Amino acid sequence: MVYLHIGIKSFQKRLAYRAANLAGIATNAFFGAIYVLIYRALFEGGRIVNGYSVDDAVTYAIVAQSLLMVMSAFGNRDLSESIVRGQIVTDLSRPLNFYLYWAALDLGQAVYYLIFRGIPTYVIGMLLFRGHLPVDPGAWLLFGVSVATGMCVSFAYRFIIGSLAFWTTDVRGLMYLSNTFILFFAGFIVPIVFFPAPLRALAELLPFQGLSQAPIDVYLGKTAGPELARILALQAAWIAVFGLAGHWLLGRMMRRLAINGG
Amino acid sequence: MSVARNAGDYLRLYFRLLGVQLRAEMQYRASFISEVVGNLLITGLDFAMVAILLTRFQAIGGWTLAEVVFLFGASAVSFSLAELFVGAFDNFEQWVVRGEFDRVLLRPLPIVYQMMTGALAVRRFGRMTQGALALGVALYLLRPAWNMGHLAFFGVMLAGGALFFMAIFILGATLAFWSPQSAELANIFTYGGRFMTSYPMHIYEAWMRSLFTFVIPMAFINYYPALYLLGKPDPTDQPAWLPFLAPLVALIVFAVAIRIWRVGVKHYQSTGS
Numbered sequence: 389m390v391y392l393h394i395g396i397k398s399f400q401k402r403l404a405y406r407a408a409n410l411a412g413i414a415t416n417a418f419f420g421a422i423y424v425l426i427y428r429a430l431f432e433g434g435r436i437v438n439g440y441s442v443d444d445a446v447t448y449a450i451v452a453q454s455l456l457m458v459m460s461a462f463g464n465r466d467l468s469e470s471i472v473r474g475q476i477v478t479d480l481s482r483p484l485n486f487y488l489y490w491a492a493l494d495l496g497q498a499v500y501y502l503i504f505r506g507i508p509t510y511v512i513g514m515l516l517f518r519g520h521l522p523v524d525p526g527a528w529l530l531f532g533v534s535v536a537t538g539m540c541v542s543f544a545y546r547f548i549i550g551s552l553a554f555w556t557t558d559v560r561g562l563m564y565l566s567n568t569f570i571l572f573f574a575g576f577i578v579p580i581v582f583f584p585a586p587l588r589a590l591a592e593l594l595p596f597q598g599l600s601q602a603p604i605d606v607y608l609g610k611t612a613g614p615e616l617a618r619i620l621a622l623q624a625a626w627i628a629v630f631g632l633a634g635h636w637l638l639g640r641m642m643r644r645l646a647i648n649g650g
Numbered sequence: 651m652s653v654a655r656n657a658g659d660y661l662r663l664y665f666r667l668l669g670v671q672l673r674a675e676m677q678y679r680a681s682f683i684s685e686v687v688g689n690l691l692i693t694g695l696d697f698a699m700v701a702i703l704l705t706r707f708q709a710i711g712g713w714t715l716a717e718v719v720f721l722f723g724a725s726a727v728s729f730s731l732a733e734l735f736v737g738a739f740d741n742f743e744q745w746v747v748r749g750e751f752d753r754v755l756l757r758p759l760p761i762v763y764q765m766m767t768g769a770l771a772v773r774r775f776g777r778m779t780q781g782a783l784a785l786g787v788a789l790y791l792l793r794p795a796w797n798m799g800h801l802a803f804f805g806v807m808l809a810g811g812a813l814f815f816m817a818i819f820i821l822g823a824t825l826a827f828w829s830p831q832s833a834e835l836a837n838i839f840t841y842g843g844r845f846m847t848s849y850p851m852h853i854y855e856a857w858m859r860s861l862f863t864f865v866i867p868m869a870f871i872n873y874y875p876a877l878y879l880l881g882k883p884d885p886t887d888q889p890a891w892l893p894f895l896a897p898l899v900a901l902i903v904f905a906v907a908i909r910i911w912r913v914g915v916k917h918y919q920s921t922g923s
Contacts, residue, residue: 411834418838422846422854429853430707437706561681564688568695577695578702 390484391492398496402504409504412457416509417516420453424517438581444608447520448579450513451604454506458498458535459542459599461576463567466493467550468559480642487547487631487638494543502535520608527609530616534603537623541595544630545570551634554641575601595626653758660763667767689776696848697722697784711853717880720788722848724872726781728811729844733777736816738765740840742823743833752920761915762820762908792880800879803894807875810900814871817900817907818843824907827914839866847871852885859886867903870896 402409424446431442440448456462467490470476480486513519522528549566553559571577573596580591580601591597602619605611611619654660675682700722704715713721733740742765745751754764794800822836851859851873863869863886877884878893 405831407829407831408834411832411837414835415837415842418842419845422842422849425854425858426703426710426849429711429849430703432711556680561684561686561688564685564692568688568691571692572695572698577699582702582706584702584705 391488394484394489394492395496395499398493399500402497402500412505413508413512416453416456416505417512420450420509420513421516423449423453424513439610440579440581443520444610445579446517447608448604450510450517450519451607452576452579452600453513454510455535455538455600455603456576457501457505459538459570459574460494460498460501460546461542461567461571461574461599463563463570464494464497464546464550465563467547468553468563471551471553487635490547491543494546495539498539498543522607522609527606530612531603531607534598534606534616534620537620537627538598538600538603540627541598541623541630542570544627544634545595547634548630548637551637551641554637554644570596570599573597574599575604579604593622595623595630598623663759664763664767671767686776690780691776693726693777693780696726696845697780700848711850711885713850713882716788716791717876717882718849719784720792720880721850721872721876723781723784723786723788724807724811724876725844725847726777726784727808728781728871729815729840730775730777730781731808731812732815732819734775735766735812736819739819739823740836743826743830746826746918747830749920751918755918762911794880796879803875804879806897807872807879810875810897811871813900813904814868815840815843817904820907820911824911824914827918843868843871847873863888867899870899 427445427449428442431437431445434442470479479489482489514521522531546566549559549563552562556562573580573591573594575581575591575597576599580588580597583591591601597619602611602623606616654663697719700718701715704710704718708714710718738745742751745754754761757764796804818836818839822833822840825836826833846854846862847868851862851869854862859869874888874893875896876882884890884892
């Protein structure tokens with residue numbers, strides 16, 4: 389299948405940046421370590437806060453740092469840059485579904501980050517700080533499903549933000565706003581379980597919990613069964629909404645491109 | 651060789667170039683404004699973290715919310731001052747990769763001076779605003795009984811911290827002369843350093859504390875000065891005069907950074923395109 393090949397190419401493209409990735413692993417591990425030590429100091433005295441023990445929080449810190457790049461939590465400029473630079477004309481003239489083409493590029497990169505950034509960061513964190521390690525293969529499978537769902541949420545949302553570059557050629561400010569939103573409501577900055585009640589309620593309606601809090605709760609064995617099904621269904625519904633919105637924007641974009649073309 | 655003859659020339663030229671930069675950025679007014687706002691928000695995330703965690707847990711290592719906000723604000727103000735002056739060093743690997751650094755070498759002005767005016771990102775005022783607000787809130791809540799000496803030392807702390815972060819930015823950029831890709835390592839010390847210094851140093855493990863006190867002395871950016879300014883006990887058992895070394899430490903680190911940068915410049919080979 390052609391999209392699979394595109395995904396693999398996108399994966400291979402990242403392989404070229406080995407030194408940058410090593411530096412990235414070191415950075416993720418450093419931030420993870422600081423988070424772990426902050427949580428250890430906060431939980432002094434062995435208390436439980438909103439169902440989280442110190443071990444849960446430490447594990448959260450390790451896994452969240454490992455997922456950060458997998459979920460493109462800092463955004464991704466590829467689509468908007470290709471629009472601004474005009475590269476998009478070549479992409480659109482390919483006999484491919486443009487949306488799936490970008491999905492394949494994006495997910496290929498996410499898989500690269502999972503293997504070469506996420507797993508090493510996770511292993512370092514676990515060796516240094518001994519977080520929780522699920523033994524049940526079923527738990528790992530559900531964790532995998534949750535991570536994959538999160539990747540799709542992230543792509544579907546970022547496609548919309550990136551394609552706005554068609555209307556305003558400088559989307560950097562917009563990206564800042566959007567990244568802030570993702571980082572915070574995913575639970576990458578602070579776990580959603582520590583949010584004040586109203587913010588937590590809002591975060592649990594949004595799909596971004598699927599990037600960090602939801603998969604990590606699965607990892608920790610805190611959500612399973614019907615509760616997990618509900619959370620995944622909510623994310624699937626959001627993916628559908630984002631997907632439709634993305635397609636609608638794409639349609640308008642095509643019409644505009646026809647006007648500019650020539 | 652330099653076309654500027656004295657400090658007055660340098661200063662005039664600096665403000666001239668600053669004006670050029672500002673006008674250039676203002677050409678895209680909507681995106682300029684949205685970048686300032688976006689920058690304010692994204693740096694606000696760090697503040698949100700402090701606020702959420704400290705209201706949920708009340709204290710960390712014996713420090714209250716207001717005290718941690720003071721540390722955080724001091725670190726943020728110093729960092730943003732550094733970013734304001736030497737922000738161009740943050741993406742320096744791009745200058746090397748694209749061969750833009752050649753242009754700098756050709757001009758008759760000191761290299762570091764040119765870099766300082768090269769990408770003065772006014773949009774980065776976002777972080778500054780946020781750090782200043784945090785300091786204001788912390789001081790309002792804490793109401794420390796300061797005399798003029800304390801106040802002067804407060805200023806010295808912020809300036810010293812800024813100098814320290816400038817040194818880190820410059821050292822990070824120097825990496826790019828050898829390996830543009832690994833310049834990302836600098837993030838550990840720039841952004842990682844700012845993150846780490848937002849919380850009291852004694853919560854970290856002993857070996858880390860020693861590393862960041864005696865080898866890469868980031869504990870002097872705000873932690874030791876804050877112990878004195880807020881009258882907190884020192885759980886690390888250092889002599890009482892240690893906080894006053896902060897400005898000296900910052901100067902030494904800065905001087906070392908400039909030295910190493912110069913070695914890097916000598917080592918530089920253009921991309922040749």
